[in-house]
Structures are given as structure tokens and as C-alpha cells.
Amino acid sequence: MFRHDSPDEAAFRAEVRTWLAANLPAALRGRTNRPPPAELMPWYRMLSRKGWIAPHWPKQHGGMGATLNQQIVMTEELAQVGAPQLPAQGLNHIGPILIEFGTAAQKARHLPPIIEGSVIWAQGYSEPGAGSDLASLATRATLEGDHFIVHGQKIWTTWGHHSDWMFALVRTAPQAQPRQAGISFLLLDLHSPGITIRPIKTIAGDDEFSEVFFDNVMVPAENLVGKLNDGWRIANALLGHERLGTSNPQFALMALERIKTMARASGVMADPTFQDRLAAASINVIALAALFSHAVELTNRQHGLGPDSSIIKIFGSELLQALDELLIEAAGSHAAAEQPIATDFGVVDVSTPFLQVRRATIYGGSSEIQRNIVARRVLNLPN
Amino acid sequence: MELHLSSEQTLLREAAAKFAAAAGPKVARGFRRRDISFAPEKLRQAGDLGWLGILVPSSAGGLSLGLTELALVLEQAGRGLVCEPIGLAAISAAALAQGHTPHPMLERTMNGAALVVPALQEDAHCNDLAEPRMRAADADGSIRLTGTKSFVCADGADGFLISAYGRDGPALFYVDRHAQGCELSATQTVDGRKLSTLRLKDAPADVVPSRQSSRNAVEALTDLALIALSAELLGVMEKAQEITLDYLRIRKQFGKPIGSFQALQHKAVDIYIRTQTTRSLLYQVAANNDPYRIDPALAVAVKAKASEDALFVTEACIQLHGAIGFTDEHDIGLYLKRAMLLSSLFGNAAAQRRRYVNLADLTV
Numbered sequence: 125m126f127r128h129d130s131p132d133e134a135a136f137r138a139e140v141r142t143w144l145a146a147n148l149p150a151a152l153r154g155r156t157n158r159p160p161p162a163e164l165m166p167w168y169r170m171l172s173r174k175g176w177i178a179p180h181w182p183k184q185h186g187g188m189g190a191t192l193n194q195q196i197v198m199t200e201e202l203a204q205v206g207a208p209q210l211p212a213q214g215l216n217h218i219g220p221i222l223i224e225f226g227t228a229a230q231k232a233r234h235l236p237p238i239i240e241g242s243v244i245w246a247q248g249y250s251e252p253g254a255g256s257d258l259a260s261l262a263t264r265a266t267l268e269g270d271h272f273i274v275h276g277q278k279i280w281t282t283w284g285h286h287s288d289w290m291f292a293l294v295r296t297a298p299q300a301q302p303r304q305a306g307i308s309f310l311l312l313d314l315h316s317p318g319i320t321i322r323p324i325k326t327i328a329g330d331d332e333f334s335e336v337f338f339d340n341v342m343v344p345a346e347n348l349v350g351k352l353n354d355g356w357r358i359a360n361a362l363l364g365h366e367r368l369g370t371s372n373p374q375f376a377l378m379a380l381e382r383i384k385t386m387a388r389a390s391g392v393m394a395d396p397t398f399q400d401r402l403a404a405a406s407i408n409v410i411a412l413a414a415l416f417s418h419a420v421e422l423t424n425r426q427h428g429l430g431p432d433s434s435i436i437k438i439f440g441s442e443l444l445q446a447l448d449e450l451l452i453e454a455a456g457s458h459a460a461a462e463q464p465i466a467t468d469f470g471v472v473d474v475s476t477p478f479l480q481v482r483r484a485t486i487y488g489g490s491s492e493i494q495r496n497i498v499a500r501r502v503l504n505l506p507n
Numbered sequence: 508m509e510l511h512l513s514s515e516q517t518l519l520r521e522a523a524a525k526f527a528a529a530a531g532p533k534v535a536r537g538f539r540r541r542d543i544s545f546a547p548e549k550l551r552q553a554g555d556l557g558w559l560g561i562l563v564p565s566s567a568g569g570l571s572l573g574l575t576e577l578a579l580v581l582e583q584a585g586r587g588l589v590c591e592p593i594g595l596a597a598i599s600a601a602a603l604a605q606g607h608t609p610h611p612m613l614e615r616t617m618n619g620a621a622l623v624v625p626a627l628q629e630d631a632h633c634n635d636l637a638e639p640r641m642r643a644a645d646a647d648g649s650i651r652l653t654g655t656k657s658f659v660c661a662d663g664a665d666g667f668l669i670s671a672y673g674r675d676g677p678a679l680f681y682v683d684r685h686a687q688g689c690e691l692s693a694t695q696t697v698d699g700r701k702l703s704t705l706r707l708k709d710a711p712a713d714v715v716p717s718r719q720s721s722r723n724a725v726e727a728l729t730d731l732a733l734i735a736l737s738a739e740l741l742g743v744m745e746k747a748q749e750i751t752l753d754y755l756r757i758r759k760q761f762g763k764p765i766g767s768f769q770a771l772q773h774k775a776v777d778i779y780i781r782t783q784t785t786r787s788l789l790y791q792v793a794a795n796n797d798p799y800r801i802d803p804a805l806a807v808a809v810k811a812k813a814s815e816d817a818l819f820v821t822e823a824c825i826q827l828h829g830a831i832g833f834t835d836e837h838d839i840g841l842y843l844k845r846a847m848l849l850s851s852l853f854g855n856a857a858a859q860r861r862r863y864v865n866l867a868d869l870t871v
Binding site for chain 1: 508509510511752755756763764766767769772773775776777779780783784785787788790791792794795805808811812815857860861863864867869870871
């Protein structure tokens, strides 16, 4: 909407668009939920063979070494064709973390399987007693000889029960103050003895996440990333990038199209009060696109956005929820239907996106936690 | 989030900030309920600095700059509660510069010796911008306008740019303040300035042509006005935010600075989200649109958001100040009142959304 492609970017966009049109399976397009691994991973591996699975990774590690603008072109084209979201924990989290902080051996062992799509990763941050107060996490890792003994529990682990490996924050210095100084960053093979994984069904009807129990699990000491007790810094190093990624305006634009279809089908588009609120939401979608474009410009010119990335996450996720509220309003009494609704204007899935988007203001730090961060670190308000 | 500016743009912003710092709440108070609610010599100073000709092509003596530069100056004007109508004068100059030969009023408008302002609105909700009821009649080779314009910032004006329906549809015309058949009646605004009703009866006028490459001159001027007002609104809300954040850090209750309380912190962040999103939207639109060919849906979106957010922000700033914020003595109320004025002009947020519904085809 605001960015203009350079000639190179335009050529790249055309190439991506053509390839996606020819290769993305129809069954994977326009899904409002994430397909299970059996359906999704073949598509992942297809992108991998094309060389496009990791646009943001350096070439030496199997990525494309793409510019930020090329990455955005890619995201836009994937969204445009209705491609499903790929599992992000390997590609967007542990991959970049290992590239920045990992040993040569860790990179050699773990990066190629992520690129190939032969290994799925899970993130082990939250615990039953450590959600918003993440630094209170209690899963213990005790160094005994050349192994850590890990004991405790992780929860809200996205795709935990489909995953082969987990990167986790664990407590290695129980008495350390501040608490953040007693946390380390560890790689765990989820097929190790002593691990139990239970899927958790979500309100959206899927089992996207799970809980993971560790009963004195032996983890080789070489699976420590970075220095002992330096895990907090590593976990936070890439958060800004994650917040920017989840706020791509394409998701909001797609939500807007669903609302328009539903509102025309149900006739509510003729109601001036509905039109007014849809106009307000549409204008905020343009504002999100502007904010995103502004953030990309800044990120291209300096190292990162810093804590300002929190406002993009707040604005983007709350806007998505506002859009899905308009969607169920447009659907009227169809809103509660579990299955997509067939209309004269096309099939519209209403309840699934509405339920799915509840999580957007919770994961990656809730909107309230983001507001705390902005208040302290951007606005410099006192403690 | 900072803007990425060239060194010339940074210098321009610094100059505008200096100009605005010389204004501020105290000066703005001094102009309340005065005959002319700004200082004509300050308008000339803005002219000397080139700002009134900021969009005017260099061939016509202007700076030939873009919407970003216009916004940078007006954002500072908003911050400083500047009373001189720099934005309205600058966009009028841009309109006067469109023809093959510049309008005779262009030079004096650009140097601030004369003030020309747009008079486009006919009703309170701007339902009429594209279809004015003002009539332009061609009689004996001269054009005469008849009709009424409302909510005109006529204070100190020497002439008006008026939309009227002529032989070939809506067009833009210039009418001199002292022309025969031109009558003004003013009402006070909340911030101590004036808005006028302009009644024309067979008033002599001349056509202001549109730029060759551009759309209708009326639409071009309208969209420029929306951007100009939005930039000023952004400055108003940013300064109100700054004053309020300072207060949250200093004011103590329950033995602590009130800015340490989470309820107030989250309200402060909501204010910040409004100012930042308006800022990104305004400057992304400014950077990607030619002043004479602004995408009307984007201009409308910017004014809708800036109007709504400026009221949200300045209202919240009063609330965060508590009782002191409700006094005339405290400056924070001045920002609310300026936001009330600017958000209401050329269509408030709701009026812009009504236009957006059609522009973005949010229809059956």
C-alpha cells in the first residue's frame, strides 16, 4: 500500500507469484486454522527445495539472504494466495538464535534439519506458574558431570506434541538475583526418556498447543546455548523481530475481505451504522500498513526497533480482534456455526477466525504486558 | 518512532520548531477574542522562511517541496498552538500556482503580505464538497458567484478560494474579501478564534485553473486541506501527550508519582499508540503522494484518524491531569480546544468515514 517495489523487487514478486500459483495445493489455501503436520510439512519441504523456506537466513546457513523488503514481498505474496502459516519456532526463533549465539557444532547439527523440514521445533518458555511473569519460571536444570538434569513442566507449547526438539528457558541458579540472572537457554531432544507430552484442546477446536513434563531428563551439557545463566538475554534478543512479523497487515487485509463478503451476503452492508464501523476498522488497517511500513524502514536503517515494536503488536493484534468482531456481527445468527457458511458471495469461515484471534493479544506477551513495557521503556514512566 | 528524514528536512523541522517555540500557550491565550486572532507580521515571517510557498513549483517562485515538508512544518505549528494560518495559506498558494500563468494573488500569498484561505464547506458535515450549491454565472465575459459558504477561517483574510458549480461542473474561483456582494459574519470558536459565514451575491470572481496533470482543482485543494489539518492535529496531540507524561512523572499521590500506577500507565500507552499510528499514517501518505494528486481515500483516512485520535488524546490528557486539567488556568485545555476546532473543519471523523464508505466501496 505504501511501499513501492524496486525493479528487482517487482521481478522477484512476479516470480514468487507465478510459482505459488502453480505449486501451492488448493487444499492448503485460505485455511483459517493451521493444517496438521501431515498436510503442512510436504508444502514446507516443497518451499525448502525451491530455496525459499528461509528468506531471512544468511545464505551460508541455507537461507536466501534476502533483504527485508524481499522478505516482505514474500510474506505479502504468501498471504495473497492464502498460503497457510508455517511452523515458526525453527525458522523464526531457534534458527536465528543459533545463527547468532550457537556454537559451530550446534549450527551444523540443528540448522540443516530446520531448512529441510525434517525436524520440528517447539518453544519452552511458559510454565503453569510463569506466564506474564516469565522470569519466575521454575523448571530446574542441574549440571551433573557432562549432563544437565532437567525437572519441571512447560505449557502452552505450540505444536509440542508434533515436535522433535524444544528450546527452553530453564533455571540453573535458583538463588540468583535478579531472577533473570539464574536462567539458561537449553536445547532438549523431546524423544529423550522422562518426557511426557499432552496436547491441549483450544477454544478454536484444534490442539495447537500442549503441556510438556520433564521428569529428571538427561540433557547433554553441549546443548547449552550461550553462557550458563545468560539465557534471558538470548531469549529477548529476537523478540522485536517476532512482534514485527506477527503484525504484517496482510492478515488484517484478509480479515477485511472476509467481512465484506459476509456483510454483502447477509445484507448488513446496507446498514449505515455497520458501514461506519467498517470504515473505522478499514482506516485502522491502512494505519497498521503505514505503521508496519514505517517500522520496516527503521529496521532497514538501524539494528532494530527496540521496545517500540510492542505498540505494533498491540495495535495489530487488537485490530485483528476488532475485525473479527465485525465479522461475527456481519454473520448475524450464522456467527455461532462451527462450520464455514456457504453464501451467494462465497464460503466464509466465521467462528474459527474469531476464536483463533483471541490468542493474538495473549501470546508473545499479552497486550497488558506490552503496555507495561512501553510505559517503562518508551515513555519512561516511573516504577 | 522517529521519522527517517534527509538533512534538509531535519533543518526545516528545526526551523519550524523554533518558530513554534516562540508561540506556545501564552501567545495563543493573548489572541483569544481579539479582532484578528494572529500576528500578521508572524505570517509574513513564515512567508519569508518560504513555508507559504512550500508546495509551489520553483518556476512560480516557491520551494517546490512535497507533502512531507508541509507536514513537518504544520506538525510543529500544531505543537506550538501557532495561531497564524500557515497551513491554509500554504495550500491556497499551491492552488493559486496551478495555472499556466500564476494567479495575481500568488506572490503576495506566498510572502505572507496577503492571506488567502479556502472556502469550500457549505454544511457542517461536508456532504457537499464535490457538489457545491454555490453558483458561478458567466455574464458579459465576467464570472459572478452567488451562494453561501460556512466555517470559513476568514480571520484576517484578503481573499477566498471558493468552490462553485459553473458551466462545466464544480470549479475553483478566487473572490476578493472586499469584492462587491461579499459579506462575512463571524462566530467565536472555543479556542478564541473565529469561523465565518461567507455570503456572496453576484460577487465578481475569477477562475483558478487546475494543474494540467491533476484532477479537479476543488478536489485537489480539499485533499490538501485534509492533510494540512491532520498534520496540525498531530502536533497538537503530541504536545498534549508530552505535557501529560511530564505531569505523570511529577505529580505525587499515595506517596508515589501517579505515573507509577498501572491504570494510568496503560492509559498513557493508549495515548502513545494513537499519536504514533496517526504519525505513521500521515507521513507514509505524505511520502507517497504528489501534493496535486493525493489519493482521496488516503486523504480522507488520514483526516478521519487524526480527528478521532486528537480528540481521544486531548480528552485523555485532561482526565490524567485531574481537576487541574479542567481549569482555564492550566494549558492542557488549550490543546483540547485546538483539537476540537481542527478536527471539526472540512469534515470531522464521522463525516470522513461517510466519505470513505464510498471511496473504498464499502457498499452493497
